[in-house]
Amino acid sequence: MVDLQREAGELTLTLCAALIWIFAFSVSTVSCQINIKGLIGEDVLLPCIYNGRNSIPEDVSLLWWDKQKKVLLTLVNGTPVSRVQHQNFRGRVVTFSDLYRRGNFSIVLQNVQQSDSNDYTCNVPQVYFQRNITLTVSGKRSLVPALKSKGFDTMTTKVLTPQLNQTSSISSCLHLILLLILLSFSG
Template sequence: MSVLGKIIFYSMIALIITFLAIIILFLSFAFSSLSAVLSSNTAPIANLGQDTLLSCYLLTQTVTKVSVTWEKKGLSGVVYKYNNGAASLQDQSSQFKGRTQLFSEALATGNASLLLRNVKQSDEGEYTCSISSTKSGGTVNIHLRTAAFTAPTFTLSNSVLTAHASRWFPKPNVTWLNLDEEVLRGNTTFSASPNKIYSVTSTLPVNITDTYICRIENNLVSSVSTATVTGSAVSEDSYFTFSAASSLLVSVHLSITTTGVLCIYNLT
């Protein structure tokens, strides 16, 4: 074999080996990622005073001898710990006593999501979920943000439409629009509770047969409500959107007809 032929031959061998190494590395990464600890939402926004679920799970079908630790940055003591088939809460922070729960049935499939009850402003911060099992393990960080938000209810009196929302934090802005998205002149007042939760009341002079949009929003949450005035009745449809920092965008829809006491709630 000529010198040139040997150079070409060994160059091809080197290329093949490099290519195989890249494939092996890619497959190794792909299969290892199947057992990584993940979250469906690493930046959730929880409604103050309500329960929220912090997502954390392994991408496996079944797990055995699983242990889970939830911790919060800057906090002394754990948020929740599960080991040897049971909760292990001797070192749990007093901030979370009686307010946290895992689901044993879900743990068998690698789901270690944490239920946090009665969310408080002090719960805001960075959490770490750590899972280990006989098959795999790892950690994921979740940044919980807190807010207060409610959809407004509408009343009509003397051709004035009033929107009232009982709980907002941080303090929101209110904008009225028509269906052409032209800004209308409304009047908004706020009242704050001792813990700075705001009650919002906003009024707008209206025609008795028309549709209006009321948008209540702060830097975390936006509530968009469509109110249709028909005679003395108001029908409404509202939904929430959350700031783009949330990795899982969720909308909550509800429809209310205020001719009587009829409320229909739809969660999507």
């Protein structure tokens, strides 16, 4: 029983340290805004892909949260910590752990609702990386008649795919990086 309490205490300390680390470095990380559109009831990919120079450790830690600091996903030393996940997201977040070593920390938010329209942040403190995403959820998917075949109406659905906002492209990231470099030399 004592060992179990000690392990729980150590996990809590590790989680607290990881969260402090993540929030402390989120201020100094470079990020660019991505805008995603989704439809009520659909699954939406929230992209978070790191292409930097720092190598990604096997025991990576990361945190996904929304603007109100509700946690979507916490990963500490390669292990998901579900007890800190906000109830609004339980059972709705899909991860791709086999892609972490390649820098892909994207998640799928399932069955999105209007209330999921929000700003989200993906933070990977070990490589000083942060991605900001704005999700806008609109009305339900509509069925659109495509063509008639052999007397039957054939229906297709329009599928929305994530789209990068052109104003927040690579050039915006480069401007931000250059500004940070200039500020670091001036201080």
